[in-house]
Amino acid sequence: MKKVLVICDLFPPAFGPRMGYLCKYLKHYNWEPVILTEAVEEKTFTFLAGKDKVTYVNYYTAKNPVLKKLQWISTLFLDLCFGYKDTRMYNAAKKLVEGNTFDLILCSSFRTFPLPAAQKVADKYKLPLVVDLRDIIEQYTGDEFMSHTLPSFCGLNKLFVSVFKRKSLRDRNRVLQKASYVTTISPWHVDILKQYNPKVELIYNGFDPELFYPEQKTTDQFIITYTGRLLSTAMRDPGLLMEALAILSAENVFTDKDCRVYWYVDDASREIISEEARKYGVLPFMDFKGYVPASDIPSILNNSSVLLLLTNRAQGTGPKGVMTTKFFESLAVEKPILCVRSDESYLAKAIDETKAGLAATNVKEVCHFLKYYYKEWREKGCTSSPIDKNKLLRFSREEQAKQFIKIFEKINIHG
The missing domain is CATH 3.40.50.2000 (Glycogen Phosphorylase B;)
Structure with missing residues (x-):
């Protein structure tokens, strides 16, 4: 069985359906996923959890709501200045690579993190890297790409968002240029990302055919x-x-x-x-x-x-x-x-x-x-x-897993 290291920002039980469903179906086709992701408290996809080898990196340990917010802001600042989150993710990824034999790395993100960590690991261990972008900053109308609203202080929050956006795009595009393949979710995303890497493949989001199917139920309203x-x-x-x-x-x-x-x-x-x-x-x-x-x-x-x-x-x-x-x-x-x-x-x-x-x-x-x-x-x-x-x-999660596998096999054959 071939093995892929999946490095992603979210994974079940958190809101990570794309990678959660992909890993479910990869195993049907002789690909074993090992997952590295950020630890979050959200429990949206519990039914997809507990079936894979997952390592969680916990950045936010505070329990008090005020301390939690402060910890999030300080982590954001440290990440902007020193790449804090990617550094920790890279160190965790090294341990996994040194304890396994991987055929490639798949990194999935909605913005940029943890792409720099994945690229650094790929470079160090000479592994191919596939980048999967579920959403990109360019698609948003404003600062909705920020996961939390920053407190307003003399207009500095707007400056911070602007700097963070520029850095995120710069870091993302640098990784895209080095990736073996890029996958994304819509034709518009494909057109944007081809500016940075010609090998961009469209793999839509989708539905799990084992869960979603029609049932005619009558209702009173x-x-x-x-x-x-x-x-x-x-x-x-x-x-x-x-x-x-x-x-x-x-x-x-x-x-x-x-x-x-x-x-x-x-x-x-x-x-x-x-x-x-x-x-x-x-x-x-x-x-x-x-x-x-x-x-x-x-x-x-x-x-x-x-x-x-x-x-x-x-x-x-x-x-x-x-x-x-x-x-x-x-x-x-x-x-x-x-x-x-x-x-x-x-x-x-x-x-x-x-x-x-x-x-x-x-x-x-x-x-x-x-x-x-x-x-x-x-x-x-x-x-x-x-x-x-x-x-x-074509929108079945199982069919989309086959699309990912075709890309993996292209890389394995051609390098």
Whole structure:
């Protein structure tokens, strides 16, 4: 069995579905993953944890919330000035390489960390490096790429974010130029990253076919469901949905008794959504459920009437290359997808090609869509979408593991 060292910023039980599912299926094809990652408290993907050899590097040991924030800020400063986090990751990786025989290194990141550590290990031990970028700084409308909001102090937080962004991009691009291959999640990302390395392969996010499949379940209410986070309305704008709910309510198409919008979101997202709902007078339609374990998501999606994706127009300063995992999981359960507002780019194209639903550009489209599926729900007690199943297969996590393996084998043959 061949062996790959996976160095990544997040891995289950934390929010790391891409690497978690990949490692699950690598083992089916005679590749043994050994994982090195950062320790975080989040327990979203517990069902994917405990099945792999994982080493966790713990940077944040404080328990008190105030001390925790201070520790995060000081670690960010040390990382900016001295590459603190990558240094610790590199030292942990050396121990793993010296105790194993690896065929290559795969490093996955949403920003830059831990790419420099992975490259340093690859150079030291003459191992090929595949870089997987799930998200990149260029796709964001502002500073949403920061994992926490910095406290404001005489405007220095903006200066710090600017310096951190420049350093992150410089470090990332230096590693990209040396990588044997680069993988990423959308055609837009491919175009951007090819500036730094011509060997960029598109491997979408996707769904696990063992977990996500259609189940026709009747419900007592017409349920619109969203799972995830809202970083800002510039990135994800629910305005068209709120406006449509206000119009359809005024027209007595439905009321907040038979139509509910379920939000499986964190507290920060809830504040943004509540504010938008109040603007249109539709807060009574909203149900805030909080985050749930990832293992609950298939059932939640199958118990919904319409599945909501939030984004914004990609042109200008809008978000770029949005191809969220939620889209692929929604596809797999064959429920109608409502995307507001359409990115008018690759996500809208994918929704159209798979016949999954609507990427809306105006409120009239949203009203028509909701009326259509509300009528279907009234007649059947459930809804379904005529997904093109031939297009669906390529988004399976198992098929995507095969894509990674093809790259690994190319490297093994050609070096």
